[in-house]
Amino acid sequence: MSSDPLALPSLDEAFGPDPYPMYAKLREAGPVHRVLGPEGRPVWLITRYPEARAALADPALSLDRSNAAPGAYGGLSLPPVLDANLLNMDGADHARLRRLVAPAFSAARMEALRERVHGVAAELLTEAAAKAGTAPVDLVEAYAAPLSLTLLCDILGVDRAESQRFHRWTAIVLDPSASSRAQLKDALEGIVTSLARQIAAKRAEPGPDLLSALVTAHDGDDRLNSDELLSLAFLLLFAGYENTVNAIAATAAAALTEPGLRERLAAEPDAVAALVEEVIRFDGPVELAIRRFPTQDVEIGGVRIPAGEPVLIALGSAHRDPEAYDRPDEISLDRDTRPGTLGFGHGPHYCLGAALARLETTTAVTVLLQRHPQAVLAVPRGELRPRPSVRTRGLAQLPVRLGPEL
Ligand code: HEM
Numbered sequence: 121m122s123s124d125p126l127a128l129p130s131l132d133e134a135f136g137p138d139p140y141p142m143y144a145k146l147r148e149a150g151p152v153h154r155v156l157g158p159e160g161r162p163v164w165l166i167t168r169y170p171e172a173r174a175a176l177a178d179p180a181l182s183l184d185r186s187n188a189a190p191g192a193y194g195g196l197s198l199p200p201v202l203d204a205n206l207l208n209m210d211g212a213d214h215a216r217l218r219r220l221v222a223p224a225f226s227a228a229r230m231e232a233l234r235e236r237v238h239g240v241a242a243e244l245l246t247e248a249a250a251k252a253g254t255a256p257v258d259l260v261e262a263y264a265a266p267l268s269l270t271l272l273c274d275i276l277g278v279d280r281a282e283s284q285r286f287h288r289w290t291a292i293v294l295d296p297s298a299s300s301r302a303q304l305k306d307a308l309e310g311i312v313t314s315l316a317r318q319i320a321a322k323r324a325e326p327g328p329d330l331l332s333a334l335v336t337a338h339d340g341d342d343r344l345n346s347d348e349l350l351s352l353a354f355l356l357l358f359a360g361y362e363n364t365v366n367a368i369a370a371t372a373a374a375a376l377t378e379p380g381l382r383e384r385l386a387a388e389p390d391a392v393a394a395l396v397e398e399v400i401r402f403d404g405p406v407e408l409a410i411r412r413f414p415t416q417d418v419e420i421g422g423v424r425i426p427a428g429e430p431v432l433i434a435l436g437s438a439h440r441d442p443e444a445y446d447r448p449d450e451i452s453l454d455r456d457t458r459p460g461t462l463g464f465g466h467g468p469h470y471c472l473g474a475a476l477a478r479l480e481t482t483t484a485v486t487v488l489l490q491r492h493p494q495a496v497l498a499v500p501r502g503e504l505r506p507r508p509s510v511r512t513r514g515l516a517q518l519p520v521r522l523g524p525e526l
Contacts, residue, residue, distance in 0.1 A: 130156035131163075131408075131432075131510050139407065140449070143167055143437035151421030155432075158510050161193065163411070163430040164423075167437040169444035169459060171421045175433050177467025181412035182210045188413045189428030198354075199312055205351035207359070207410050207469065214468060220344060221352060222472060224275070224330045230475040233271070237480055240270050241487040249492070249522050256498035256519040259488075264368035264518075265291075265361075267484055271476070272360050276353060277329025278318055285314065286357070294362050294507070315353045319346070330356070360473045366405035366514030367396065367481045373518055374399050375485055377501045378451050385489055392489070394453045396481045400463035402451050407436040408511045409465060435462045436513065494523030 129135070134155075135142050146153050151171040157163030166172050175181055185193070185208055206217055223229075241263075248262040257263070269290065273283035292299045292307040299307070319335060326332035334349055344352075375381055375395060385391055412431045417424060425431060440448040444459040464471035471477070488495065497504075498519040507516040 128154055128156045128162060130160065131158065131165075132156075132160075135510075137506050139436060140440055143434060143440060147437055147441060150423070152423040152425070157193070157411075157430060157432060161191075161430075163193070163432050164420075164425050166420065166431065166433045167441075168421065169438040169441035169462075172433045172435065172438035173460070173462060173466055175412070175420060175431065176409060176462060176465055176469070178412075178418075179210070180415055180418050181431060182415050183207055183214075183410055183412055183469065184209050185413070187415055187428060188430065189426075192413070192428055193411060193430045199308060201312060201347050202351045202354050204345075204348040205355040206472075207355060208351075210468075217344070217348065217352065218468075218472070220334065221330075221356075224333060225472045225476060227475045230479050233275075233476070234479060234483070236274065237267075237271060237483045238487065241267055241484050242491070244270075245487060245491055245522075246525075249525055252522065254521070256521050259372055259518040259520050260365065260369050260515060261517070263488070264365040264372075264484065267368065268361050268364040268480060271480060272357055275330050275476075276318075276356060277322065277327050277331045282314060282318065285310065290357070290361055293358075311354065311357070312350065315350055315357075316346075319349055319353065356473070359471075360476070362512060362514065363405040364473075364477050364480050366512060367400060367477060368484045369515045369518045370403055370405070370513070371396050371399045371481055371485045372488055372520075373497070373501075373504060373515060374402075374451055375489060376495060376497050376520065381451075381453075382489075384453065386493065389486060389490070391453050392486045393478070393482045395451075396478060396485070397457060397461060398451055398453060398455060401439045401445070401455075401457075401461050403513055404435060404439065404461075404463040405512055405514060406463060406465075407434065407509075407513045409433040409435055409462075410469075438462055491525050492522045493526060496521050496523065 129142065146165070147167045151166060151168035153165045153167065154162050155165045166175050206214060244263050244266055248257045266287070269283060269287055273286065278286065289307040289310045292303055319331060322332040322335045326336055331353060334344060334352060375385060385395065414425055414427050414429065414431065416427050439445070439462065442448050446456065464474040498521050504518065505516050507514045
């Protein structure tokens with residue numbers, strides 16, 4: 121592609137609400153391109169599966185923003201107190217934090233949450249159905265979002281009243297286009313202050329929750345400082361919340377609209393888990409991995425990338441690479457998943473919450489289909505719109521007529 125910045129396709133505009141045709145073009149032309157990233161600055165974009173997979177695990181590609189070349193990247197500016205988070209660090213620092221927090225997310229601990237997840241999903245759906253009567257229900261607002269947030273607050277140990285406030289704040293942070301800068305700043309400050317207060321409360325009186333476990337590790341050997349604790353809690357809330365909401369909504373939308381899928385899932389309820397994997401491949405919540413910065417000049421797919429220049433890994437494009445997946449633009453429950461999904465990342469930063477996210481998404485869609493077997497989309501499929509975002513993919517709304525409850 122041209123090296124003239126003015127001629128570069130922009131991630132904001134050229135990719136638009138359906139980025140896949142653009143990805144197909146770029147993939148065909150090569151594995152690595154220069155495009156205009158957020159804020160109109162040039163970034164490198166990796167589009168093919170093998171290069172994307174390798175880049176996710178490449179220690180020469182740093183997530184630490186201090187490795188960015190001066191002025192190379194703007195990105196979302198979080199309060200500096202939140203810098204000490206897993207997705208902004210590498211190597212030994214990252215491994216240390218990860219060791220502290222990982223046990224709380226083990227597959228066994230997530231399995232112990234299964235009943236609770238089912239209970240919250242059933243309760244939310246009953247509430248939503250009662251409120252809506254025969255009118256459509258927005259399953260993003262009434263189901264996916266409160267399910268994801270309630271469970272995260274449970275795990276972290278954030279009380280119910282506070283979780284309502286988180287719901288308001290997160291809605292603002294996740295849809296900045298709908299709010300003013302001042303509202304965004306207030307929401308971020310609200311979250312930070314509230315988390316700091318919760319951490320102080322856990323320090324005074326630890327409970328069986330994750331925040332208490334982290335506070336104890338911090339107090340015991342002084343390895344987690346207050347900023348690290350706060351950053352970690354914030355990251356868990358955000359990395360966990362939005363992506364899970366988006367996965368639930370996308371999987372529900374596919375289940376309700378893909379030809380033949382309803383019947384198949386009714387006959388084979390366990391196949392919902394395969395649908396979740398397939399939707400995360402086909403149109404997963406994380407379109408672009410977190411930006412990385414080479415710590416030295418690197419060569420990827422035959423292209424030299426200078427140290428410090430931001431690199432974006434297009435998971436959404438890698439997942440449609442026809443060299444990796446047969447008929448990649450179709451949703452198929454029978455697909456050979458062997459290349460391995462990159463939807464939860466790969467390598468040292470592999471998603472900590474993958475088991476939780478899979479459990480929540482599978483349960484949410486199973487409960488929906490079982491309780492409301494006649495649920496239908498309340499608008500034509502083509503009218504469903506993604507929430508505007510450069511990095512993530514998620515439906516803004518999912519209006520559904522639930523129909524009678526079984
Ligand atoms: C379907 C839902 C989810 C998806 C698609 C998803 C996706 C991802 C991806 C792609 C990464 C790697 C980012 C990169 O390397 O650039 C990641 C990292 C992470 N995710 Fe998730 N995630 C989901 C749910 C969750 C949940 C529920 C939690 C926690 C409650 C969570 C916590 C994290 C954390 C802490 C990291 C950083 C790990 C590290 O840097 O070591 N995620 N996630």
